[in-house]
Amino acid sequence: MNSTNSVSYRWNTVDDQSELNQVALSAILDNATKSIRQRGEFHFVLSGGDTPRRIYQQLRFIHTNWSAWHIYFSDERCLLAGDQNLNSRMAGEAWLDHVPIPKNQLYEIPVELGASRAAYEYASTLRSVQAFDLTLLGLGEDGHTASLFPGHEWGSEVGSPDTLAVFTAPKAPKHRVSMSAARLSRSRQVIFLVSGESKHMVVAKWRRGNNMPAKAIMPIAGIDILLESSLLVPLSI
Numbered sequence: 007m008n009s010t011n012s013v014s015y016r017w018n019t020v021d022d023q024s025e026l027n028q029v030a031l032s033a034i035l036d037n038a039t040k041s042i043r044q045r046g047e048f049h050f051v052l053s054g055g056d057t058p059r060r061i062y063q064q065l066r067f068i069h070t071n072w073s074a075w076h077i078y079f080s081d082e083r084c085l086l087a088g089d090q091n092l093n094s095r096m097a098g099e100a101w102l103d104h105v106p107i108p109k110n111q112l113y114e115i116p117v118e119l120g121a122s123r124a125a126y127e128y129a130s131t132l133r134s135v136q137a138f139d140l141t142l143l144g145l146g147e148d149g150h151t152a153s154l155f156p157g158h159e160w161g162s163e164v165g166s167p168d169t170l171a172v173f174t175a176p177k178a179p180k181h182r183v184s185m186s187a188a189r190l191s192r193s194r195q196v197i198f199l200v201s202g203e204s205k206h207m208v209v210a211k212w213r214r215g216n217n218m219p220a221k222a223i224m225p226i227a228g229i230d231i232l233l234e235s236s237l238l239v240p241l242s243i
């Protein structure tokens with residue numbers, strides 16, 4: 007991974023959030039089916055944020071071999087167990103608590119240990135997985151993704167640690183743990199889910215090549231970006 011390398015972007019537009027959910031759901035199912043057929047397992051990294059919540063809710067109802075699914079989190083907020091702002095709680099309530107994925111295949115970030123220790127422990131959990139099959143990511147208005155924020159360490163260089171402890175996040179809570187850009191990039195497919203008018207400016211900046219955390223995600227296979235067509239205006243405007 008190197009900032010001088012380039013990554014190919016596939017900008018896939020949809021009419022609205024409901025179509026975005028459908029397209030994302032079918033991409034997840036396709037990848038899971040293919041991964042399970044080819045390797046017997048599906049290693050899937052979840053994003054936090056609001057955009058994926060309805061997709062997670064719909065995942066409850068798909069037909070799949072749940073025992074082959076392995077679930078990871080791109081990032082987590084350092085909050086007390088059970089806090090409603092935990093990404094793991096959101097994904098649990100929306101989806102994971104309702105399907106029979108073996109509990110030892112749900113790899114939550116142990117944030118109750120504090121950011122430093124949790125980052126260290128999660129890096130050791132991740133050591134057993136070479137490349138993720140699918141990583142979902144969101145995009146913040148400032149270009150952040152996972153808990154990689156502008157002006158902070160993103161871990162994009164080769165040899166970067168797999169996880170980063172964050173102590174001064176610009177969004178509450180300040181303490182977080184995030185997979186690094188290098189680790190998130192080690193994925194056979196990366197899909198960014200981008201929805202809502204507030205993302206207009208950041209999408210234009212990303213397309214113009216402005217430096218931002220999302221730009222540090224550089225999987226070999228390129229990136230699929232699912233977004234509402236209203237966000238993809240001509241760049242001259």
Ligand code: 6PG
Binds near residue numbers: 054055080081082144
């Ligand atoms: C988090 C996320 C974060 C999120 C973006 C977009 O823990 O908050 O991982 O990176 O994906 O902020 O969030 P929305 O989907 O809510 O716009």
